[in-house]
Amino acid sequence: MDYISQLKEWLGHERVTTNPTVLEHHSHDESYHAPHLPDVVVFPQTAQEVSRIMKLANEQRIPVTPFGLGSSLEGHAIPYSGGISLDFSLMNQVLEVRPQDFLVRVQPGVTRTQLNKELKKHGLFFSVDPGADATVGGMAATNASGTTSVRYGVMRDQVRDLEVVLADGRIIRTGSMTAKSSSGYHLTGLFVGSEGTLGAFTELTLRVYGIPEATVAARACFPTVQEAVDTVVDILAAGVPVARIELIDERSIRQVNLYKETSYPEQPTLFIEFHGSEQSLSHDVEFAQSIAGEHGCSEFLFETDSKARAQLWDVRHNMAYAFIHKSPGKKMMVTDVCVPFSELAGAVVDARQAIDRSGLDGAILGHVGDGNYHVILMIDLSDPAEVKRAEVLNAHLVEYALSRGGTCTGEHGVGVGKAKYQRIEHGEALDVMHSLKRVLDPNGILNPGKIFGA
Template identity: 50%
Template sequence: MPIPATVLDQLRAVLGERLSTGASDLELHAASETFHRAPPPDAVAFPQTTDEVSQVLRICNDARVPVIGWGTGTSLEGHALAVHGGLVVDMMRMDRVLAVRPEDMQATVQPGVTREALNRELRATGLMFPVDPGANASLGGMAATRASGTTAVRYGTMRQNVLALEVVLADGTVIRTGTRAAKSSAGYDLTALIVGSEGTLGIITELTLRLHGQPEDVAAAVCAFATLEDAVNCVAQTMQMGIPMARIEFMDELAMRAVNLHLGSSYPEQPHLMVEFNGSPDAVKADAEAFGALAADHNGQGFAWATSLDDRNRLWAARHASYYAALRLRPGATGMSTDICVPMSELPGAVAAASADMHASGLLGDVVGHVGDGNFHVLMLLEPGNAEELAAAKGVATRMAERAIAVGGTISGEHGIGVGKRPLMAAQHGAAWGVMGTIKRALDPNNIMNPGKMVPDMN
């Protein structure tokens, strides 16, 4: 049911004109990067302080109004869609870098700071925040979805890089989790619980992040392979040999065709690996030579190096543009993107099976991935409103997930659950999924925080 007028009045008393019921704001906050859709929310709040978030949640909890957190809106599984209506809380006006502590290699930020904005702030310090999901996502959203990306193989995901949080719970209570210390054995790890909870337990209002030193030397390269199997087997052997990669990304032949169309590049339309090495000049040279030898053993060809910043940016632009580039292969199509993550020993078989299944199902799509940690993505291009294609694509995604579970993997390495993967949670977690529901009921007994996501239905 719509938000009662009396509740809207209470929210306006807190936010003033920063509570919107305008059609353009509602439509903007009903959008999704992929095929997932839901009706617009009833209203959108734009808080600027933790106290405002606390007051908003207290009002909504008393009135049983659903609350959905929002960052840049770049998630791929419909995480921020208001599937039960209610209030979207847009955190992008809380966008200050609160503190940078170079001596501790830490920064404290508000949730609306994007990863690119933080790294601009850090340029003079010799430090960087490395987690790179591709999109210029908000750091609050990245923590809520436990984001990772191209650099996770070396620097880890948001799980490893969030030290502490300030969180507002469903009833308006403000808590702090974690510390600035390097380690702690004091109680439950509530930071790890909130990171990846997708807004179902509370709204993040502050983050303390681990920073890393900017590498002394960086080199990147792109290399084509004769077959998908050659490229992925090269990745698996690279990781098994312990070559310290900063990035190692896979793109299949269709992805390369799309990038060429999108960027005007001229890469061979073959499977490619894109790699990066960080460290001292001697270490980078040795690591690159070791990888080059492995690539040659797996029929790698056309090895092209990029050592200048401009050349590296052009190389990684191809990888980061892959989603939007693929959409050009079928003008007017919508994308259905899914991911899984498997143990490295299972990666070659998992990628080959997913690609074969997609094409056998008569679907157009590509395979890309952060394959250095066993994570890859399939993007299927669907005609909007074509129920047969959508059913076929969902079948491919479900079988990918089932194969991942069967070999000890996960239904998602970085996309998260949202609405798209919630039906698969019981298969992966069994009785543990019910434990997640118990935690949800303890922290959010009225089920206002992003309802219809992550956990089993609450009675």
């Protein structure tokens, strides 16, 4: 019996499908990377089922590519070698909220907004916000982060324990429910960010936080990117507990003004969010404002009320749309380098010049508290010259970052898009990674082609 028939016998026809529409849905993610069909899509419901599927795949050398919601940006979920697309959408239960422990135990198919809806009942929230309503399994697989990591950390900082099904079907737990541990090797940290190449996650224990008593949003405009970044460094040095701190460059503000017919000052702009107690916050905001003033800030606005906050951050939220809107039929390519703080202002200025040189149009958006910034490019995939220009620009940004102590991906992961930079970034450490991969997946069935390339 072939493996697909075997899987159907075990799980039933509804959860093992070769339906062309379903295959197509599992052939791409949200990126510009070329699609590729899996041979079959399987919907497990338990870790034991995942284990059984994995054992069979391992024996028969069938590739297995985990699939959350397909919101990855570097082709992680695309099954370039065919085989099984392992879809976790039926494993989407919030299993246990432990308010006293600031922990939640979830299945990998739970989405970020689904989780936060459940946590809100307990006065808690999950901090990682990558923008997309991704699954927590996918977010752990790519070590996602986003706007809040300056305060709360990245996905790896939130994962306390993973249940992982290994390539040979073994089911292990990598951590515990404690805030810290020095017991054994840090397998949790190794599996987070492994992009489905070392195992498939079937349960996650995540750290959550109390919803802050008060939130203040602020928007501050600066004469130059350098002065905006210097403000961020001074705010962080003073230990002001900012929860988000985002930079958008003047060209991007101009595009929002065009798109929304608004008149925001076309200057490098910081969007800051403060979390804390009501009274502490008023001092934090005042302090941040005085720092911004020292760096030539011409306009510093802040709002406490939830609607007014949303209005204040309107430019930030509309930026991607502003570029998408003017580029019908094009696909989005988002770059993702991260540099040390001291290199950030120079890197953003260089990125703007590189965009202009490329003849492409793009926004620059920075999670500036982390030194991570994105260039959002709209490209016509049917125009090979335009695709080439975008790839050259992306390569330039990566090389710039790597030459200054940076990384080729701050939060999107390697997938296929950044595989070619792994040797330059990691040197001989890449061989160590490869040897870990081989020992845990000797037959190479787990998400082949990702991280290490074809």
